[in-house]
Amino acid sequence: MPRSAALPVSLGEDFALYHAASGSTGYVFCGAWGYDELCSRKFLRRLAEDLADAGFPVLRADYPGTVNMRDPVPDTGLEGWIGTAVDAADRLKELSGCSRILYLGLGIGSAIAFLAAQRRKDVDGVVLAGPVASGRRYMREVQLHANVTNEGLGLALQGIHGDTGFSGFAMSEKLQADLKTINLDKLDLSTRPRCLVLTREGNENDNAFAGSLAEKGLKVQCETFEGYFALMAAPTTSVVPPKAIADIVSWSKTNFASASDADRPGVAASPQTVIVKGDGFVEQPVTFGPNGQFFGVLCRPETGDSTGATAVFLNTGYGHHIGWGRIWVRAARELARKGITSLRFDMANIGDSPQTDGLPDQVIYTKEAFNDVSVALDFLEREAPGPVFLVGRCSGAYVAFNEAVLDARVKGVMLINQLRLIWDPGEDVEAALRSGARPLDEYRRRAMRLETVKRVLTGKVDLIRAGGHIFSHVSDRLSRKLAPYLGPLTKLGRFRRACFSNFDAMARRGIPVHVVNCENDGSLDELARYFGADFSGLKAYPNVVQTIVPNADHNLTPEDAQQHLLSLLDQALLNARWNDGQAVRSQAAE
Structure with missing residues (x-):
């Protein structure tokens, strides 16, 4: 029999995808945005499956106005994204019965995951994959990537504007402005979770960010995000990076309680009708x-x-x-x-x-x-x-x-x-x-x-x-x-x-x-x-x-x-x- 797809579960007035497991520590995923999200959906699903097999329940939530979520009110910004990640942790604990939380963020999701972790007292660790420490730098990179993508598609750059300006994906002016305020290097920390940082090859900003976390007293492990560029090259040909999955699962099993060492039955997963x-x-x-x-x-x-x-x-x-x-x-x-x-x-x-x-x-x-x-x-x-x-x-x-x-x-x-x-x-x-x-x-x-x-x-x-x-x-x-x-x-x-x-x-x-x-x-x-x-x-x-x-x-x-x-x-x-x-x-x- 094939593996089952993740269970759709309610999350506020929207929904999330739940990968059931009986471990006492669970994961909340904060994905990438736009083009990168389209490239990496399968990767995060495969990673969630392997983590669940290792005993970690996983909840994959999307941000307001992205993927399948309802379109948000115009003034929804960064706070709405962080709030979704915070609420997802509470929902995961309800679904699985786990008591401790790990966050995983990819791309801009790494910043969302880190900021959400600062608002909770039950977070033991954060995985930062292809991390974004500076929102202003991220927005420049998104626009540059969109320009390169559009040129490759044969589009005149001056003819692409408005809410389809980022390779066809919409981002409100409010959200753009909010994301530019992110600066994790200057963030005053209220918690210091253990961190795994997957650094992109040749990206000195990733290494510098990992170093700044270590200087602030966080326990940081760095691994190279092998296969990152093949993953994000194009949605039509995206290749799942097996080493990145193996590194994350290994780090999780080494440092946190999973089903193998959690003496509790967990909460049974059953299909729900989500409207x-x-x-x-x-x-x-x-x-x-x-x-x-x-x-x-x-x-x-x-x-x-x-x-x-x-x-x-x-x-x-x-x-x-x-x-x-x-x-x-x-x-x-x-x-x-x-x-x-x-x-x-x-x-x-x-x-x-x-x-x-x-x-x-x-x-x-x-x-x-x-x-x-x-x-x-x-x-x-x-x-x-x-x-x-x-x-x-x-x-x-x-x-x-x-x-x-x-x-x-x-x-x-x-x-x-x-x-x-x-x-x-x-x-x-x-x-x-x-x-x-x-x-x-x-x-x-x-x-x-x-x-x-x-x-x-x-x-x-x-x-x-x-x-x-x-x-x-x-x-x-x-x-x-x-x-x-x-x-x-x-x-x-x-x-x-x-x-x-x-x-x-x-x-x-x-x-x-x-x-x-x-x-x-x-x-x-x-x-x-x-x-x-x-x-x-x-x-x-x-x-x-x-x-x-x-x-x-x-x-x-x-x-x-x-x-x-x-x-x-x-x-x-x-x-x-x-x-x-x-x-x-x-x-x-x-």
């Missing part, structure tokens, strides 16, 4: 599937009356169920206000859903993902019966495209920036995810720009990597031109036959297929591969509608692009066809 009420929506964090393996959030209209189809939002790479810039959270809630129910969930070994036993760690572009979606549809048949509409971006679009053919319960799909429609088993997944977001024409345009020439001359462009991307595109175009003449003799010819077979099957069933591509996105090359440079081959399918989103990157980072997508979802999911079908099913059920 979060928001502005026009009601959300329920859920686990489902074999042994409760899968985690998701069911979002319904606050009236309880649903219309249209039920949307299912799928993962992109290893990015978890909230989507880039929380776009799936935003979409789910806006749809709920218009009467649409949705489920956003993590497939196996992504985000908050554990791995399936016996399967490889790499799960992107694998057939196992189709099984995961099928399990989600089984769940929806019980909880929200009706037509199902799959929504996926990039690798999620690949899953939606193929699952719609395999499962007759799927009545519609939206494929957003699909880099692959048919997967080549001989292709390297990470290379495909990293190289495919720009089409060949975009490389040509960028090569002609003066600033690109300057960056090449100054060594700021990886010519080998860029050349590899261009060679891949050129090879693909040559193969595309030969395919009509060689047919099934070529690999592309076989892929074309499989692709057309899928489109034919959906056309016979009358499934609406919405193909959404951002301007200058690599997914346009994939469409041209099968339907011609002008995509005229799509006209053979009256059930297919293609839309080009202007001035947007592969992730739909700009606010205008996100609004465009939300409008397309409205049109697709509020179509009268769904209500007609729903009425027929209701009568049949009676």
Whole structure:
């Protein structure tokens, strides 16, 4: 049997995720924010599982207005984040019966964890992973990282502003100002917990902060945070660092009481029904599937009356169920206000859903993902019966495209920036995810720009990597031109036959297929591969509608692009066809 997902439990008017264990010392996790949170969700889940196996109960809580939490009032700032971490410790003690608390913070979460620990008398230790001692320096680094990310996505920096200014993630001016006031080096300490500091390679600020803690009389152990940069490089390809997990578990077992030396039964963990009420929506964090393996959030209209189809939002790479810039959270809630129910969930070994036993760690572009979606549809048949509409971006679009053919319960799909429609088993997944977001024409345009020439001359462009991307595109175009003449003799010819077979099957069933591509996105090359440079081959399918989103990157980072997508979802999911079908099913059920 697969491992169970963490139990959703209430935390104030929101929820947290609980990993049960019987030790007398428990952990409260304070995660990173924004892009870093999207990269590290799976890492913290895996770490929590290993700590729970070692006897430490764990509660993972998110800050107001982040991840799945309700959007906060405008003046919510740093105090709201610290208060959540403090309240989470009380909730953990209620759930587990533990008497002592440890905090773990990652990135900006390390500052939140340390500040929360100063407000309690029951904290024995704090893990500071990739620590943030200066909030002002942190905000500079966040903005710099966002600028680099946006440049890599092909976005004009001057066109990205407002509440999507940090790689699509929102942060209020109040919170930005509050975070800049953090200065742990000058903090007057009320408690001196034992500390484990995981320092990033080459980061002197991390080492200096660890030294300042030791000078203040804290017992400090330092370890190198090996694998930090691979973890935070990109949500689609994030790699969990095993040594960091091992170091934290070892430090915890060495210094604090766990189940092995705690003579108490603990508090049994049992599933709870947690309901979060928001502005026009009601959300329920859920686990489902074999042994409760899968985690998701069911979002319904606050009236309880649903219309249209039920949307299912799928993962992109290893990015978890909230989507880039929380776009799936935003979409789910806006749809709920218009009467649409949705489920956003993590497939196996992504985000908050554990791995399936016996399967490889790499799960992107694998057939196992189709099984995961099928399990989600089984769940929806019980909880929200009706037509199902799959929504996926990039690798999620690949899953939606193929699952719609395999499962007759799927009545519609939206494929957003699909880099692959048919997967080549001989292709390297990470290379495909990293190289495919720009089409060949975009490389040509960028090569002609003066600033690109300057960056090449100054060594700021990886010519080998860029050349590899261009060679891949050129090879693909040559193969595309030969395919009509060689047919099934070529690999592309076989892929074309499989692709057309899928489109034919959906056309016979009358499934609406919405193909959404951002301007200058690599997914346009994939469409041209099968339907011609002008995509005229799509006209053979009256059930297919293609839309080009202007001035947007592969992730739909700009606010205008996100609004465009939300409008397309409205049109697709509020179509009268769904209500007609729903009425027929209701009568049949009676």
